[in-house]
Amino acid sequence: MSTALARTAAEEALGFQLPNRRMEDWRWTDLRQLIDKPYPPRQKVEATPADVERLLASSLFSGVAATRMVFVNGEYDAKHSRQANAFVESTAELSDPVNLMNLAFATDGARLRIEGNVDTPIELVFISTDAAARTVATRNVIEIADDASATIIETHLGEGSYLASSVMEIRIGHNARLDRIKVELESHDAVHLAHAHVVVGRNVTFRDFTLTTGARLNRQNGTFRFIGEFADAKVAGAYLLAGKQHADTALIVDHEVPNCASRELFKCVMDDHARGIFQGKVIVRRGAQKTDGKQSSHALLLSETAEFDAKPELEIYADDVACGHGATSGDLNHDHVFYLKSRGIPEAEAKALLIAAFVGEAFDTVHHDGIRTALEDFAARWLSDHRRKG
Amino acid sequence: MNLLDINNLHVKLEDEDRDIIRGLSLTVKPGEVHAIMGPNGSGKSTLSYVLAGRAGYEVTEGSVTFKGEDLLEMSPDERAAKGVFLAFQYPIEIPGVATMQFLKVALNAQRKARGEKELSTPDFMRLVKDRAAKLNVSQDMLKRPVNVGFSGGEKKRAEILQMAVLEPSLCILDETDSGLDIDALRVVADGVNALRSPDRAMIVITHYQRLLDYIVPDFVHVLSKGRIVKSGDKHLALELEEKGYAEFTESAA
Ligand SMILES: Nc1ncnc2c1ncn2[C@@H]1O[C@H](COP(=O)(O)OP(=O)(O)OP(=O)(O)O)[C@@H](O)[C@H]1O
Ligand SMILES: [Mg+2]
Numbered sequence: 352m353s354t355a356l357a358r359t360a361a362e363e364a365l366g367f368q369l370p371n372r373r374m375e376d377w378r379w380t381d382l383r384q385l386i387d388k389p390y391p392p393r394q395k396v397e398a399t400p401a402d403v404e405r406l407l408a409s410s411l412f413s414g415v416a417a418t419r420m421v422f423v424n425g426e427y428d429a430k431h432s433r434q435a436n437a438f439v440e441s442t443a444e445l446s447d448p449v450n451l452m453n454l455a456f457a458t459d460g461a462r463l464r465i466e467g468n469v470d471t472p473i474e475l476v477f478i479s480t481d482a483a484a485r486t487v488a489t490r491n492v493i494e495i496a497d498d499a500s501a502t503i504i505e506t507h508l509g510e511g512s513y514l515a516s517s518v519m520e521i522r523i524g525h526n527a528r529l530d531r532i533k534v535e536l537e538s539h540d541a542v543h544l545a546h547a548h549v550v551v552g553r554n555v556t557f558r559d560f561t562l563t564t565g566a567r568l569n570r571q572n573g574t575f576r577f578i579g580e581f582a583d584a585k586v587a588g589a590y591l592l593a594g595k596q597h598a599d600t601a602l603i604v605d606h607e608v609p610n611c612a613s614r615e616l617f618k619c620v621m622d623d624h625a626r627g628i629f630q631g632k633v634i635v636r637r638g639a640q641k642t643d644g645k646q647s648s649h650a651l652l653l654s655e656t657a658e659f660d661a662k663p664e665l666e667i668y669a670d671d672v673a674c675g676h677g678a679t680s681g682d683l684n685h686d687h688v689f690y691l692k693s694r695g696i697p698e699a700e701a702k703a704l705l706i707a708a709f710v711g712e713a714f715d716t717v718h719h720d721g722i723r724t725a726l727e728d729f730a731a732r733w734l735s736d737h738r739r740k741g
Numbered sequence: 742m743n744l745l746d747i748n749n750l751h752v753k754l755e756d757e758d759r760d761i762i763r764g765l766s767l768t769v770k771p772g773e774v775h776a777i778m779g780p781n782g783s784g785k786s787t788l789s790y791v792l793a794g795r796a797g798y799e800v801t802e803g804s805v806t807f808k809g810e811d812l813l814e815m816s817p818d819e820r821a822a823k824g825v826f827l828a829f830q831y832p833i834e835i836p837g838v839a840t841m842q843f844l845k846v847a848l849n850a851q852r853k854a855r856g857e858k859e860l861s862t863p864d865f866m867r868l869v870k871d872r873a874a875k876l877n878v879s880q881d882m883l884k885r886p887v888n889v890g891f892s893g894g895e896k897k898r899a900e901i902l903q904m905a906v907l908e909p910s911l912c913i914l915d916e917t918d919s920g921l922d923i924d925a926l927r928v929v930a931d932g933v934n935a936l937r938s939p940d941r942a943m944i945v946i947t948h949y950q951r952l953l954d955y956i957v958p959d960f961v962h963v964l965s966k967g968r969i970v971k972s973g974d975k976h977l978a979l980e981l982e983e984k985g986y987a988e989f990t991e992s993a994a
Contacts (some may be wrong), residue, residue: 503896685796690833690887691843693793695821695851704846706885708837 353397357721364698365390367455367487370448376571379660380599384541385568390514390719392456392486396424401508402480403431408477411534411562411729412655415721417474417504424479425458425487433599434473437464439494441520444596449572453518457490464494464528465501472502479541481511488516497524501533502719506583507565510539510603517545518609519591525553525579532722537565539594546572548571553579559718560573561600562726564591564733569598577604577611577639588617590626592729593737601626606639615646618713620706621657622737632664635672642672650680653702653734699735707731743811744942745769745911750803751790752784752967760801761787761965769911770938776978779947779964780986785946786830788964789915793827794820806866807911821847822854824910828900828917830946835887840899842885844869844906845878851907858881872905877925894919901932911938912943918952930955950982966988 362369362383372381403423421431439462443454461475462566479487496499507515515537523529535545547640552559563569574583590598604613604628619627629648652660663676683705691701705729714730744769752762761784769775779785791798792805794817805812812820821919835843849859860868873883876898888896897917904912914933918926933956945956953961953975961977962969963986971977971989981989 486915686833687835689795689817690829690835691838691847692817693795693821693827694847694907695818695854696847697818697850698816698855700846700850701818704838704843705835709833723745 356653360389361386364391364695365452367448368453375439376601376675376692377631378568380597385446385597386514390484390486390542392488394459394483394485396480396482398423398478398480399428400430403415403428403478405478406510407431407476409473409508409536411536411725412474412504412506412722415472415725417472418477419474419671420461421476421478422459422461422489422643424482425489429457434463435541436462438462439464439492441490441492442520442662443520445546445548445574447546447572448480449516449544449570450518453490453516453546456486456516457487457518457649458488458591460489460491462492464496465499466496467499469501472504473724474504475504477505477507477515477517479509479511479513479515484512484514486514486516486620490520492520492592493522495521495523495527496527499524500528501530502722503722505531505533507535507537507543509541511538512540514542516545517543517576519545519547520677521547521549523549523555525555527552528556528717529559531560531673532717533561535563535565535569535571536562539565539567541566542568543571544570546574549573549575550581551575551577551584553581553582555579557581557582558716558718559585559586560713560725561588562591562729563588563598567596567597569622571598571601573598573602575602575604575613577606577608580608580610582611583615584612585614585716587615587713589710589730590617590619590621591733592620592627592712594625596625598626599630601630603632603634604644606633606642606644607640609640609642611639613644613645613667613725614656614714616716617648618651619648619711620651620653620710621659622653624654624656626658626730628660629678630662631676632666633674633676635667635669635674637668639669640671642674644670644672644674644675647677648675648708649678651706652682701718703731703734706734742804744771746804747807747808748804750791751801752787753801754796755797755799761967762791764803765968767962767969769942771910773960774943774945774958775938776954776958776961776979777944778948778981779965780990783964784967785964786915789827789913789944789946790931792913793817793825802977806883814937819851819854819894820908822851822909824903825913826902826907826909826911827913828897828915830919831898832888832896834889836889838887840885840887841869844903847903852853861946869906872902875935876902876905877928880903886961893940894922894925897921898929901929905932905936908936910941912941913946914943915946916948918947918949926952927955944966950978953978963989
């Protein structure tokens, strides 16, 4: 097995050892095998405005009034942005492989500081245009001031073959509220490696939703630290995966202080040979009493060759807590399909309705009506869209 | 022309060799109301499922013709668009699908399949509101997901509401009266009677004469062990109520 330790071509191009299945939380997503070609970093790629605008129009939220900030091939695009960067610094608390790679390769990224109540959503759009395979990396830092509130959308779009590396560092001040909505709608030939690191202050309301549906290979890490009491976080996600797509979400919710509540809810739909993984760990530190932490993941498998793995973990060092987890996996309920068909709804439409209903529970985390409706519409169309494309 | 012709129908479960329907024939003309009565397990629901097109059953012999076409060749949604409606004995709960959305998708899918124009949202809302009011179905029920959290009686009323909105030409009611209180029974029966018309027929499956006081049938059939063992007019139901099934079913063994 000594050859297995030699650098792969992809690792040569990156100058990095990729995570592999011998690492506990990468057991289902062995990047040394799954990343089978080089994606050299820091390549400058020019894009035409027409390409950028076409991709911008393909955002689920192109019809939602939002202040946009656009990054094209890893660089800020002033022409298409209505929001400028602020001066906030990365604190780079993490040292896992996804983060180290991002730290080394990031060429740009959003820097936002939110003060007061910002009503209009801010959409950060990350676009990769069709060019030679390469790594496109952005590192983003968002600071929500004490008492502030905002809705921040993160949309990842692209064409062609590339590896997108995205890290979000988010700090939410006391008494603040953040609604974060992420849509991973990368090119079907793309790799998406991301990490969201969120530090949650006292008395904060945090709502996080991620739709994972574009890339051929997706790994998203999330770390959520509660550092002030009486905060409430909901972290939800939906997978809509088909073909040979592979998506792995690994979350750590860390209750460092007492009296906080966390909910994780993932609804994952896999068709064809798609593979979904959900790894969720809730840590309750010594002294973090009255923690209320629950997580659940539910999979809907539309074909016999689709696969889902869940690994829920609780690590509890306090005694007065309410924590739990649950995971289910199954196919579409045949009685439901028959009932809908018996009322005249054709099979494909019946299935689409049931899929949208299944993931809809996760969309409920999204408060903004226009954003939630756009997500619902996408989910309702997804089955027929992906089956038509084949 | 007959609306429905069931001819010597034999049905078994796909994964079992036992026959459940064993040589059943029934002809239904437009405008007629047929009541089917019979002991538990005699095959009444199975017959209704086979007519609606549920998977899991295998027709081993016989035929079913609906409006001159082979019904058994059609998918459940095609049957619905052609005019077959089954009010389920046990209506199914569908979490996450709002009742209004479900009704609208169903109605417009049927209209589309028949080459009719889809109904606009305001026209659809008006139609549902009107039908719901007549069946005492509250706005609150319409806002909830399909049948989720409905009481037994509410589910039955919701089935009849669907029927009133979809306006099928063959209504199959599988024990719609069971679980209804006395007032609800009258409301549902009124709803069903309102749908009676010269070009619409009904097959009413029930255990109780009481429903047939409200929905007066043209024919009553006794189903036993997968066969119609006796047919008559509305007086047969009264006779059954008095004597029980034994007299009619013994000969069918
Ligand atoms: N899916 C099934 N699996 C196993 N047995 C079945 C199935 N469907 C029907 N049966 C059997 O077929 C027979 C007829 O059942 P069916 O439900 O049609 O009776 P029914 O006349 O509607 O009875 P009830 O008056 O109790 O509603 C019963 O013996 C029942 O157990
Ligand atoms: Mg029955």
